[in-house]
Amino acid sequence: MPMDCETLTQFLDTLNRFVHERLIPHEEKVAEDDKIPDSLIQEIRDLGLFGMSIPEEYDGLGLTMYEEAQAAFVLGLTSPVFRSLIGTNNGIGSQGIIIDGTPGQKTAYLPKLASGAMIASFALTEPDAGSDAGSLKTSARRDGDFFVLNGTKRYITNAPHAGLFTVFARTDANTMNSSGVTAFLVEAGTPGLSLGKPDKKMGQKGSHTCDVILEDVRVPADAIIGGPARENQGFKTAMKVLDRGRLHISAICVGAAERLIRDSLAYAMERKQFGEPIAEKQLVQAMLADSRAEAYAARCMIEETARRKDAGQNVSTEAACCKMYASEMVGRVADRAVQIHGGAGYMSEYAVERFYRDVRLFRIYEGTTQIQQLVIARNMIRDAAA
Numbered sequence: 590m591p592m593d594c595e596t597l598t599q600f601l602d603t604l605n606r607f608v609h610e611r612l613i614p615h616e617e618k619v620a621e622d623d624k625i626p627d628s629l630i631q632e633i634r635d636l637g638l639f640g641m642s643i644p645e646e647y648d649g650l651g652l653t654m655y656e657e658a659q660a661a662f663v664l665g666l667t668s669p670v671f672r673s674l675i676g677t678n679n680g681i682g683s684q685g686i687i688i689d690g691t692p693g694q695k696t697a698y699l700p701k702l703a704s705g706a707m708i709a710s711f712a713l714t715e716p717d718a719g720s721d722a723g724s725l726k727t728s729a730r731r732d733g734d735f736f737v738l739n740g741t742k743r744y745i746t747n748a749p750h751a752g753l754f755t756v757f758a759r760t761d762a763n764t765m766n767s768s769g770v771t772a773f774l775v776e777a778g779t780p781g782l783s784l785g786k787p788d789k790k791m792g793q794k795g796s797h798t799c800d801v802i803l804e805d806v807r808v809p810a811d812a813i814i815g816g817p818a819r820e821n822q823g824f825k826t827a828m829k830v831l832d833r834g835r836l837h838i839s840a841i842c843v844g845a846a847e848r849l850i851r852d853s854l855a856y857a858m859e860r861k862q863f864g865e866p867i868a869e870k871q872l873v874q875a876m877l878a879d880s881r882a883e884a885y886a887a888r889c890m891i892e893e894t895a896r897r898k899d900a901g902q903n904v905s906t907e908a909a910c911c912k913m914y915a916s917e918m919v920g921r922v923a924d925r926a927v928q929i930h931g932g933a934g935y936m937s938e939y940a941v942e943r944f945y946r947d948v949r950l951f952r953i954y955e956g957t958t959q960i961q962q963l964v965i966a967r968n969m970i971r972d973a974a975a
């Protein structure tokens with residue numbers, strides 16, 4: 590159920606205040622310490638932000654895609670690390686259960702994910718299966734009413750904190766592609782499941798990824814998302830989850846671009862060279878104007894796609910368009926922001942230096958730009974041939 594206009598405005602105002610009064614002031618320290626303070630995590634829980642996209646009947650806020658995009662525009666104004674903390678519970682970690690899970694799986698997990706009492710991770714990528722996700726090698730061998738999982742998952746966001754993993758594994762050993770893949774819900778602490786060392790990343794310090802190692806992990810057939818009848822259907826679950834996730838990431842990119850533009854404009858109006866603020870210089874104005882127009886274009890695309898998704902349309906192509914355009918756009922905006930700041934933009938004293946590194950990830954995860962291009966073109970050809 591969509592929120593009425595007034596409630597949505599109130600929610601977004603509260604979020605905006607929280608971002609400016611609590612999150613932005615903590616950004617630098619979080620990056621330095623590579624850790625979000627527990628007290629701040631509790632404030633994030635108290636605001637219900639772990640459960641924005643989880644239906645109200647499971648204690649979430651039940652935001653529509655349009656509403657979630659509006660929230661992501663605001664959240665994107667601060668370090669992407671805060672979004673990453675809540676991102677998997679709202680997106681790739683919970684949506685498989687919401688879209689394809691059994692009523693029992695929804696009741697067992699969604700309220701805990703909505704409150705943030707449990708963190709969820711999405712374990713699809715492997716050392717040899719990134720963009721070609723369907724080629725994954727993690728095996729799930731049937732043993733009576735159980736499956737035995739073996740394999741390694743790589744770069745798994747929030748894995749060091751996760752209580753629940755959606756693990757994609759090959760149940761049909763005779764296949765090499767996406768057709769023999771199944772999605773399992775595996776709880777942390779299940780014997781045989783262990784974690785690798787935290788990865789050392791280029792940016793997004795404070796958000797953590799690591800390997801998830803599965804050695805003879807036994808799970809019941811009921812742990813398959815949607816139950817045993819959905820054996821070998823896991824890849825489709827992953828793709829549907831990513832359709833929504835890609836829109837969310839796109840909206841975060843717009844928020845980050847807005848922040849970079851705001852910081853760049855403020856700097857350009859303050860910084861004087863050749864006897865006047867550099868904002869008066871037409872070459873600087875060109876950079877500001879390009880960034881503003883591109884961020885606006887991305888926002889419009891995302892709002893339109895979100896509305897269509899809420900109306901029940903298949904937006905696979907449009908979500909890929911948004912992810913491709915918005916993530917590339919924020920890369921260009923970050924580059925211009927550093928350029929406008931000149932030497933200062935290369936110094937960690939200014940947030941643009943951190944954002945420049947942080948936003949680089951958006952062009953890679955939840956499907957690289959090249960994978961979005963492939964999805965868009967393949968869908969175009971399929972639709973034209975139909």
Ligand code: COS
Pocket residue numbers: 711713714719720721722723766767768824825828829831832905954955956957960963964
């Ligand atoms: N919604 C529902 N079903 C979908 C779908 C979608 N968005 N996209 C594909 N499917 C279905 C297809 O219809 C097909 O079903 P049938 O076998 O019944 O025809 C099945 O899923 C396999 O699809 P496809 O043949 O397109 O699979 P490919 O192995 O060729 O892979 C890409 C497709 C490359 C698009 C996929 O591997 C991909 O998205 N890779 C990137 C992975 C990624 O984002 N990783 C990031 C990790 S998470 S941070």
